[in-house]
Each structure stands twice: as structure tokens, then as C-alpha cells.
Amino acid sequence: xxxxxxxxxxxxxxxxxxxxxxxxxxxxxxxxxxxxxxxxxxxxxxxxxxxxxxxxxxxxxxxxxxxxxxxxxxxxxxxxxxxxxxxxxxxxxxxxxxxxxxxx
Ligand SMILES: [Zn+2]
Numbered sequence: 001x002x003x004x005x006x007x008x009x010x011x012x013x014x015x016x017x018x019x020x021x022x023x024x025x026x027x028x029x030x031x032x033x034x035x036x037x038x039x040x041x042x043x044x045x046x047x048x049x050x051x052x053x054x055x056x057x058x059x060x061x062x063x064x065x066x067x068x069x070x071x072x073x074x075x076x077x078x079x080x081x082x083x084x085x086x087x088x089x090x091x092x093x094x095x096x097x098x099x100x101x102x103x104x
Contacts, residue, residue, distance in 0.1 A: 002058060005050040005065050012068065013048050019064045026053040027061070080104065 004027065007013050013029075020027050030049040052061055078088030084101035094103050 002052050002055045003049055004052045004058070004061050006047050008047045010048070013050065015068050016050060016065055019068065020050075020061060023060065023064070025057045025061050025064075027051060028053060 005013075005016055007016075013032075017027070017029070028051050030051060031046060032048045052058055079091045080103055081088050082096035082099060082101050083104050084096060085099045087096055087098040089096055089103070095101060096103075
């Protein structure tokens with residue numbers, strides 16, 4: 001059995017599961033309901049994990065995950081980084097919010 005995928009995003013996890021279901025790829029989910037324990041466990045340990053029961057599916061399953069990750073990728077939160085102080089800045093800023101340096 002091999003670990004395919006880990007995400008704290010329940011919607012992404014659900015998307016992967018439904019794709020795997022659609023392709024009849026056998027999997028199981030660990031920590032699916034660990035969200036309730038957040039605050040007691042380090043977040044890494046409470047993330048749901050998707051495991052492939054049969055690793056011969058791994059190539060196909062990884063393609064599913066990768067294509068979902070690509071389409072799911074949220075808009076870049078910090079599209080530029082200040083050349084002066086290395087602070088990440090939002091799209092709306094034309095100058096660094098922290099030090100006032102112009103956007104490169
Ligand atoms: Zn700056």
C-alpha cells in the first residue's frame with residue numbers, strides 16, 4: 001500500500017476520491033475525520049491521507065491527483081516579492097507594503 005496524496009483541503013480530497021471512484025481505483029483514507037482534533041495535534045498529523053491499496057495503480061492515480069491539483073490551484077496569493085526586503089506582496093500593491101520599494 002502506498003500513500004498517494006495528503007491535503008488539508010476537504011474539497012480537493014473529495015475531488016480526488018470521486019475521480020478514483022470513477023476509475024475504480026481502490027484506495028482508503030486515513031485521518032479523514034481528524035479535523036476535530038485540530039489544536040491538539042500538529043496540523044501535519046491531522047491531515048487526511050489518501051492511500052492506494054494496490055500500487056499498480058499509482059501512475060494512473062498520480063495523474064488524477066496532478067491534474068486536479070493543477071485545476072484547483074488557487075490564484076497566486078503573492079504574485080511578487082519585494083527585491084529590497086523580500087516581503088511577499090499582493091497583486092494590488094505597486095509598491096512594497098512593508099518598505100515602500102517599487103514593484104520590480
Ligand atoms: Zn519591501
